[in-house]
Every structure is written in structure tokens, then in C-alpha cells.
Amino acid sequence: MSDDVQLLVYLALSLGVLLLIVLKFNINAAIALIFASLFMGIASGLGLMGTLGGITEGFGGMMGELGIPIGLGVILGKLISDSGGAYSIATSILNRSSEKLAFYSLGAASFVLAIPVFFDVAFIILVPLAVQIGKQLNKPLPYSVGSIIVGAAIAHTLVPPTPNPLASASIFGFDLGIMLVVGAIIGMVATLLTIKIYFIILDKGFWKAETDEDQAMENPYGSLDIPSNPPSALMALIPIILPSLMIVIGSFGNVFFEENPAIVSFLSHRIIALLVGTIAAYFVAAKSLNKQRRDNSSSEAMQVAGIVFLITGAGGAFGTIIQNTGIDEAIKNIFVSDAQTTISVLLVAFFMGVLFRTITGSGTVAGITTMTIMAGVVTGMDVHPVWVAMASLSGGLMLGHVNDSGFWITTKIAGLSMKGGLKTYTTSEAISGIVVLLITIIGAHIF
Template identity: 45%
Template sequence: MIDLLWLAVSIAVIVLLILKVKLHPAISLVIGTLLLGVLARISFGELAGVVTGGFGDLMAGIGLSVGFGIILGQLMSDSGGARVIARTLVGATSERFAMFGLAGAAFLLSIPVFYDVTFVILVPLAIAIAREARKPLPLAVGSVALGAGTAHTMVPPTPNPLAAGEILGFDVGIMLLVGGLGGLVAVLGGVALYSAILPRVWRPAVDVEGEPAMVEHAGVRREPGFLLALLPLAVPVVIILTGTAWTALAGELPGWAVLLTDKTVALLIGALVAYLVAARGMTRDEMNTSAGTAVQSAGIVLLVTGAGGAFGAVIEAAGIGDLIADVVSAFGGNAFVALLACYLVGMAFRVAVGSGTVASITTMTIMASLAPAIGVHPVWVAMACLAGALSLGHLNDSGFWVTARIPGFSVTGGLKVYTLPELIASVVALVFTLIGATVLPMG
């Protein structure tokens, strides 16, 4: 049991290095990983290999996929396709359901596009919708934050849910199905609850600091139509889900189908489709600049994600993952309690380090051996961990400041339009997970 103490010590060191020493999360994770390896008595000769092997194994599984997904999303944003999708979805709703349309647009856009980019794209639309539908601006802003944060946390090809399959050992198509459905439920339920709660807590005198800063978007010569704009996202999703369904119905896939439906190839095809769609309104140099920006963003994400993979490899090599599973089994293997623990651990990491990516990856690596001990499919463990990582973003999270400052809100206002709606969505997602694990454990 002393190894559980060493795990706690290494986690505390990681958090302190990020918060107090201000080291980059990737560096902090690697230092904490090496410390855990030493404390858990992994030999010095093996430790470096375990760390680099864990990093490399996770990168082999998701590195190219994440890169292609980020390029796809950047091209969708820069080509104007993301704005077309947002305007169309919001325009299809009535005034009564405008907030659901706004949150749904944010949810769909944030599947391939980073949270900050999605928010900046949707802020002018949120301001306009709030005025036209006679809804409070903070409700519109919070709905965007809720939709974007949920998708970015739970639906591949964003890094957190894409890594879930590699860390916990299941097909990414299952994550796409469960994460997509659970995320959609969290958005719909979350907006309904948020709409009821916000008027009770919003205080303009302290929550508003100034006028919204309107974000001007650089126009493209020719924006794509709605269906064309949606194509780069729809193509890889359909390909991946086809492979998952084919495997479930017919068993082993033929070789060509295994290649074509692999997530890396599917996202490569999606990125190529994004290039073709963007070519209608962007020059070759503009598209290459867009892809270069995406690659820079991908490098930071992959470094943090890979460091989390190294941490998981040391946990596995030290036998700590099995020890956690044994402890859960010794207490009766109660799935409800275990999934709630996953959620709370993810929440604790989100509060401590701010980054949802760090919180997700670290929590899933710690809980990677849990599913067999509680008799559920590992996707439910992933969902509980991801829901916890969504829960309590606050002042140490860059997304908080983007969400608070652009609409002109104070710190307290930011807590009510960023932290509160994402917390509500995370609780709805947790309830979905607990019900799903009970009704359809798939263990």
C-alpha cells in the first residue's frame, strides 16, 4: 500500500511544480513521473526506458490523429466554414430555443476546433442573438462556454477523448458514440438547468465591468455553404463509426477496411477534405499558414499528452494501477462509488492545475486498470474521468479569461459564465455515465 502514498506524493509534486514553480505542465509531469518511478523502486536502468516508452506508445496511438484533427479544425475556422455552421444552426432555432441552438453550434464547432477559437468565433453571434431574442448576454455567453467546453472534453478528435481509447484500451468509435451522445445530453440538460439557475445568481453591479469587445473576423473571399463546411468533420466521423459498426456486426475487418477506418487515416482524409473546402476561398499560402498555426498548437498539446502517457507507463510498471483495482475490488467493486471517485479525482486535478487536458490525461492514466474490477466497459471510466476534468475551470485556466474579458465581465461574472455552466454540464454528464454504466455496463 505504500505505493499509493508514493503516487499521492508524485501528484502533489506535479501540482506544486505547475502552480508554484510555474514550470510547463509537460516538464512537471515528467519530473513527477521520474520521482514516482524512483519511489516505487523501478530500477534506474529501466526507468528512462519506461518513461520514453510510455510517451512513445501514446504518441504512436494518437500523435498523427491529433495533429490531423487540429489542422482540420484550423482550416475550418480560417476558411469561414465554422462561422457558416454556427450561423446556420443558430438561425434554425426559434427565439425560445436560441440558447440551445447557440450551445449546439458551440458543441459542434468545438469537436475539431480549440475552445478559445470557437468562443471567439461565436461571441459576435452570441451578442447578436442575445439582443434579437431578448435574452441576457451572460446566458448566451455561458451557453457557448457550456457547449464548447463539453465537446472539447468528451468528443474525439479532441486530444482528451481521443487518448481515452489508447490509455484504457478500447475502440475510438465507442468513445465517439458514447462521448457524442453523453456530451449532447450534457449540453441540452445543462442549458436547461443553467437557464434556471443563472438569473438567481447574476448580479450586474458586480459581474459586469464594461462593454463587450467585438471581435472582427478576417473575411475570406468565398465562404463555403453549410453542407460543404460540415464535410471535413462529417467524413472522418462516418469513416470511424463505419469501422466500429462493421466490427460489431461482422467481426474481423478485411485488411483494406482496417486501414481505411483507422482513426489516423480517417482524420487524414478529413484534413484533405478541409483543404479542398478551404481552397474555394483561400490561397495556397493562406492554407499553408493555417496548417502551420495548427501544427504549432498541436506540438504543445501532444507534449502534455505524451507526458501523461509516460506517467501512466510508470504507474503500470510499478503495479499501482492493479493495486487501485484490487483496493476497489476489496471494497466490493461498487461501480457507482468507483465512477464517482474517477469524477472527483478529475475535478481535483482541474481545480489544481487548470488545464482540462492535464486533468483528463492524468486521471485516466491513474484509473486505467479500474474497469475490469467494477465490471463495466472502460468507456464509462473514461466518461467519468472526462466529466470530472470538465467540472471546475477557474482563474488558472486560460479559457476562463477569454470567456470573462471579451464580453466585458468581471472575475465573479467569469465564474458565472464559465465555471458554473461547465460544472452543470459535468454533473449531467456524470449522471449520464452512472446510468449508462448501470443499464449498459458492457463489462
């Protein structure tokens, strides 16, 4: 057996260890990732201390780059959500929509909301609105629920400041503003296209209410705790738009200056941009939340961020261990032709993302691990790394199922059976991943 094949066998076994720990023993994915890292490092010859060093380096490096931005992003989103600003944004978008485009507007609202807040928060905020719209239009549940899933999943996967797109710039070494612009444009286009394709499938009788909906649940949608005087949609958008503009200005500065002036680099840095956005969110939230409630909201956000930190850091550790084994060269030698064509690299990134997402159930783990591996593969190739990042992330969108917390959140809150969850969450995200990949392939060959 060649060394390249042997490394891939060790990778497969480490994924088996990961799967066993998560599914058999029901242990958190972050802990499972550390075990998988230990197995991969020791088995591939990095040594005991070399493996520990790689884990420490990967975790610390990822947190050094992303710890503060992720924490700020979570606080920003929590304040917008708790103040009622997210609800204002959603209702504003929907109120400006015609009946014919209502579900597309719902998907667009979900896309916008999932940029600052996590997938599950955007889903919970929009479900009551979505169900009401579905009833008014006399359409089955998956039309409205599927629209929310598609928009939220794509935004969460492709648009900073969520962990994966935020990490992409650091891992591949390109400007974060590029990821923000590319992710936002492709994400919105992919959202609308995916909803259209998913509706075509639904129109052909894909949904069976008697088996796909949980008839035992009387009120699965819960109730929204919206303050009586939430900030307007325009005000609520300021904390989202402001840091995005700051980051993008830094990217444009590279066009006009050989080297960005220090003040431009400072203001466009992800930490400063998100700090400004978070401060703006505090002021916006003040309209409906007093100081105590804003402090409580921030504290609750940091509890959520702790889990995100652990999984993101552990994903970085696993990715670094894999990278230290030289598996990027093995992938080049086995899967990528001597010509190293753009499409072959993008497909490898995509299918690797699918593999990690299917096994771990975590899009964050899938994206970060795949991008870390592919960072070595694309070195010296005539393709901008943003496209490889997009391909990796599109794979991480695919095939979320019963080992994914998002699957159960959407299934139970929307009042679906497990079969219904597979027909909404799993199916719509699978279509999303393929659509994003196809747009990515086109983009990589044009730009």
C-alpha cells in the same frame, strides 16, 4: 503504513510537486508533469533508470498512438475555421432556431464547432454572435456566454478527434467508433440539460452585472475576420462528418464480421479517417483561401499542435509512471469494495479526474492521467470501459479555474471580471461534469 497507502501518499506528493511548479514558478504544465513523473517514479521504488524508462515509454506510446491523428485534427479544424466554414455552420444553426430556443441552438452550434476545433477557437468564433443574440433577447451576458462554454467544453472533452476522447480508445483498448457515438450522443444531451440547469440558476439572480462584468472593457469581443465567400455550412460539415462515418463504419463492421476485412480496418483507422477529413478540409477551404493562405493556416495549426503534443505526451508519461507503481491495485484495495461495483469504480474515476483538473488546470492532463490509472482498475470487471472513460472525462470537466488558460480566455474575451468568470466558466463546467457523470452511471447500468 501499508504499501497501498504509501503509494497514494507518493501520488499526493507528486501532485503537490506539480502544483508548486505550475503555480509558484509559473512553468509550463508539460515540464511540471515530467518533474512529477520523476518524483513519483523514484519515490515509489521504480529506480532512476526505471523511472526514465517509464517516462520514455509513456510519452512515446501516447505519441505513437495519437501524434498523427492529433496533428491532422488540428489542421482540419484550423482550415475550417480560417476559411469561414465554422462561422457558416454556426450561423446556419442559429438561423434555423426560434427565439425561444436561440440559446440552446447556440449551445448546439458550439458543440458542433468544438468537435474539429479547440475550445478557445469555437468560443472566439461564437462570442460576437452570442452577444448580439443576448442583446436582441434582452438577456444578461452569462446566458449567451454560458451556452457557448457548455457546448464547446463538452464536445472538446467527449468527442474525437480532440486528444482526450481520442486517447480513451487506445488506453482502454476498445473501438474508437464506440467513443465517437457514445460521446456525441451523451455530449449533445448533456449540453442541452446543462444549459437548462444553468439558466434556472441564473433566473434566480445568480448574476450581478455590476460586479461580474468588467465595466472598463469597451470592446472585449473583438472582430471576426471572415472571408467574403466562405464555404456553405453543408460543405464545411463534410470534413467533420466524413472521418466520423469512416470510424463508425469500422465499428459496425465488427458486428457483421468475426474479424473486419483488411480494407475496412484500414479505412476506419483513425489516421486514415482523419487524413481523408483533412484533405476534404483543404478542398472545402479552397473556396475562400488561396493555396498560400491554406499553407499558412496549416503551418499555424502545427505550431498549436506542438504544445498539444507536449502536454499530451507528458500526461501519458505521468500516467505510465503511476501505472507502473501498481497504484491501480492500491485504488482497488482502498477505494473500491470487494464486490467492485460499477458505481464505485465510476465515482473513483470521476473524483480522480476532478482532482487532476483542479490541480493542473488542464482537462487533457486530467483525462489522460485518470484514464491511464483506471485502465488497470477495470480489468475483469463487468462494465464496458467506455463508461469508465466517460466518468474519467466528466471529472476532467469539473472545476476549471484561475490556473486554466481557458478560464482567462473566456473571461477576458467576454469582458467579465474574475468573479464573473467563476460564475460562467467554472460553474457551467461543474454542472456539465455532474450531468455527464449522471448520464454515464445510467448508461453503464443499462448497457
